[in-house]
Amino acid sequence: MDLRTEIKEFLRSRRARIAPEQAGLPAYGGNRRVRGLRREEVALLAGVSVDYYVRMERGSLAGASDGVLDALASALRLDEAERDHLFHLARQSSHPRRRKPAATVRSSLQQVLDAISHAPALVGNGRYDVLATNHLARALYSPMLADPRRPANTARFVYLAPDAARDFFVDYDRIAGDVAAKLRMEAGRNPHDEALIALVGELSTRSELFRQRWASRDVRLHRSGRKRLHHPTVGRLDLDIESLELPAEPGLHLNIYTAPPNTPTADNLALLASWAATQETQATELEAPNG
CATH class of the missing domain: 3.30.450.180 (Beta-Lactamase)
Structure with a gap:
């Protein structure tokens, strides 16, 4: 599975489900070209630059600190499982591990x-x-x-x-x-x-x-x-x-x-x-x- 694609599609899908009103943001204009939050709105809520968030949504979570990931999870209103998933993706981006799960039991x-x-x-x-x-x-x-x-x-x-x-x-x-x-x-x-x-x-x-x-x-x-x-x-x-x-x-x-x-x-x-x-x-x- 392509990790960058997984990160990109996961973040896109999570921001697409949040309306600006839910996040306490004004929804300027009646016609929004994107479903849910815009990238710049997620960046604002997470307290990071727009460029940084765009890099993350393009599949690059390598080097993201726990504080940034926590802020992003809060901005996207992730539940416990989604937050854990975000952290797993970030760890794999920074330190890829090829763990082979057990196929038998002792x-x-x-x-x-x-x-x-x-x-x-x-x-x-x-x-x-x-x-x-x-x-x-x-x-x-x-x-x-x-x-x-x-x-x-x-x-x-x-x-x-x-x-x-x-x-x-x-x-x-x-x-x-x-x-x-x-x-x-x-x-x-x-x-x-x-x-x-x-x-x-x-x-x-x-x-x-x-x-x-x-x-x-x-x-x-x-x-x-x-x-x-x-x-x-x-x-x-x-x-x-x-x-x-x-x-x-x-x-x-x-x-x-x-x-x-x-x-x-x-x-x-x-x-x-x-x-x-x-x-x-x-x-x-x-x-x-x-x-």
């Missing part, structure tokens, strides 16, 4: 997952590869894992198997937007990740919806929250998610799915655990040699 980390016996848990990376699961996560995401391609990838499931994904994700439209936005965030953090570049290219080629969502240049943080699913075997699951970064494994995060006790979802999770145990028993019996 055996001890798999042991941690397996020790979580009453909640689905998985380890993934920023490009939505599912790298490791416990038995309940395998059961929970069985519709996605039906695709034999490995590692399983949530973004491919959402955009390239949309019928199955719509059946599985109750809030499919929101999920689709979040997936594209988090991939965009990862692209700013690690623009030289060849696997991420290939994934974005594949999704762009095969999904019109992804092209639309990607073109918005929205970004999102990996955060805790609520996910509503419809599992083909146990029905509706309204799950709370805790997404934890793994300091010893940069770029990886641990997702744990839980439900408050004495709720329909808690009952359905127990049913899922029973179903998963049955499936694993049957698989073991099929693999066992005939006596």
